[in-house]
Amino acid sequence: xxxxxxxxxxxxxxxxxxxxxxxxxxxxxxxxxxxxxxxxxxxxxxxxxxxxxxxxxxxxxxxxxxxxxxxxxxxxxxxxxxxxxxxxxxxxxxxxxxxxxxxxxxxxxxxxxxxxxxxxxxxxxxxxxxxxxxxxxxxxxxxxxxxxxxxxxxxxxxxxxxxxxxxxxxxxxxxxxx
Numbered sequence: 001x002x003x004x005x006x007x008x009x010x011x012x013x014x015x016x017x018x019x020x021x022x023x024x025x026x027x028x029x030x031x032x033x034x035x036x037x038x039x040x041x042x043x044x045x046x047x048x049x050x051x052x053x054x055x056x057x058x059x060x061x062x063x064x065x066x067x068x069x070x071x072x073x074x075x076x077x078x079x080x081x082x083x084x085x086x087x088x089x090x091x092x093x094x095x096x097x098x099x100x101x102x103x104x105x106x107x108x109x110x111x112x113x114x115x116x117x118x119x120x121x122x123x124x125x126x127x128x129x130x131x132x133x134x135x136x137x138x139x140x141x142x143x144x145x146x147x148x149x150x151x152x153x154x155x156x157x158x159x160x161x162x163x164x165x166x167x168x169x170x171x172x173x174x175x176x177x178x
Contacts, residue, residue, distance in 0.1 A: 018039065042079070085145070090106055112140075112141055126139075
């Protein structure tokens with residue numbers, strides 16, 4: 001799997017550990033071929049838009065910026081925020097406690113702050129207090145708990161193409177062709 005890091009067994013070690021999704025484990029075949037370990041850093045945000053009618057549409061987009069650059073839409077997976085059960089507002093607890101990786105905590109909501117910097121300018125919400133982004137003034141977001149999630153369905157653009165392809169297969173099978 002991933003190489004062990006000597007500092008990783010110390011609580012509050014000051015090192016940021018990106019969340020990685022394992023795509024495949026290292027596999028060794030008897031013929032000498034090997035499939036290497038591969039993973040994906042889940043915190044890398046993908047730009048695009050969730051609007052299927054937009055030229056920049058990407059169903060996997062995490063972040064979208066308005067044409068004016070004055071509005072951002074960010075979609076983060078619950079797991080990236082260490083939320084284990086959003087329907088109950090349950091998050092990962094202190095893995096260093098007795099509960100270990102199974103430790104869970106119920107929360108009232110999450111607190112959000114923002115800091116953006118480019119070459120010449122920066123912006124923060126809330127406003128910086130010197131060089132500190134004051135966490136006590138972060139926006140607090142609390143969502144309602146639920147029993148059944150709300151959702152909506154839509155047909156993807158490929159629906160008509162797939163419908164046509166499958167209808168041809170169905171016709172071919174009915175006519176005895178393969």
